[in-house]
Amino acid sequence: MAPKSKPKSKHSKSQSSDPSALKTLAKTPPQRPNWPTFTPLVPTLDLTVTSLLPNQILLIPNFFTTTLCRTYTTFLSTLPLTTTPGKPKRGEAVRVNDRFQVHDPTFAQMLWTQTSLQELVTHFDNPSIWGGEVLGLNPNIRVYRYRPEQFFDKHYDESNQLNVGEPSIGAKTTWTLLIYLSRCEGGETVFYPEGPKHGPIPEPIVAEVEPGQALLHRHGDDCLLHEGREVKGGEKWVLRSDLVVKR
Numbered sequence: 089m090a091p092k093s094k095p096k097s098k099h100s101k102s103q104s105s106d107p108s109a110l111k112t113l114a115k116t117p118p119q120r121p122n123w124p125t126f127t128p129l130v131p132t133l134d135l136t137v138t139s140l141l142p143n144q145i146l147l148i149p150n151f152f153t154t155t156l157c158r159t160y161t162t163f164l165s166t167l168p169l170t171t172t173p174g175k176p177k178r179g180e181a182v183r184v185n186d187r188f189q190v191h192d193p194t195f196a197q198m199l200w201t202q203t204s205l206q207e208l209v210t211h212f213d214n215p216s217i218w219g220g221e222v223l224g225l226n227p228n229i230r231v232y233r234y235r236p237e238q239f240f241d242k243h244y245d246e247s248n249q250l251n252v253g254e255p256s257i258g259a260k261t262t263w264t265l266l267i268y269l270s271r272c273e274g275g276e277t278v279f280y281p282e283g284p285k286h287g288p289i290p291e292p293i294v295a296e297v298e299p300g301q302a303l304l305h306r307h308g309d310d311c312l313l314h315e316g317r318e319v320k321g322g323e324k325w326v327l328r329s330d331l332v333v334k335r
């Protein structure tokens with residue numbers, strides 16, 4: 089929470105009387121988390137991308153090992169998570185969880201290149217599925233913690249336009265990436281495929297919260313309605329980014 093008034097310490101006084109120091113301070117971006125390294129990992133050759141719904145929802149079991157999941161949840165619980173308000177803005181899904189969000193291009197690049205993700209995505213059987221030339225991951229990194237009774241109500245994920253790299257290239261997001269980091273009761277991510285207009289309503293598709301499993305699903309215009317079901321016991325930890333392609 090922001091302090092009500094500026095602290096009146098000697099330190100802050102000496103800083104404000106030196107304009108160049110102030111300039112440096114203003115330019116300093118908020119500190120990025122000191123993310124743990126991605127070890128140990130299952131070798132890429134031992135991982136497979138499976139379809140929960142062909143062309144729409146893909147899974148990579150054991151993308152993170154159990155040990156790495158534990159390292160991450162321990163680390164993530166030290167971050168300043170904030171509880172999202174129960175009352176969303178108009179048109180936004182009700183989302184009750186604790187979250188942390190950071191713009192971190194370095195981490196996005198690490199998660200892309202220092203895990204099996206880049207290899208699995210770029211060597212996928214049908215690369216046209218990604219919706220363009222894949223550049224990497226969205227630097228908008230989100231961390232969610234759901235405790236019992238917390239959930240993410242039904243919604244669609246939007247595609248976002250952004251610029252990535254140096255020199256920067258126009259890009260857009262096409263698939264959501266979720267990495268489950270813990271085991272919990274409930275909390276499944278559930279998708280609701282649309283059936284034919286007058287036909288029967290298709291069964292929902294349920295992705296279980298398997299620690300270490302990565303889930304990719306199409307978003308933007310091709311997004312299925314989905315939700316993060318209420319957690320009934322334990323904690324559900326998720327790392328979220330998106331696949332980014334050339335615009």
Ligand SMILES: O=C(O)CCC(=O)C(=O)O
Nearest residue numbers: 240245277315316326328
């Ligand atoms: O936590 C989940 O299972 C779903 C998260 C989600 O839908 C989102 O991040 O947009």
Ligand SMILES: [Fe+2]
Nearest residue numbers: 243244245314
């Ligand atoms: Fe979503």
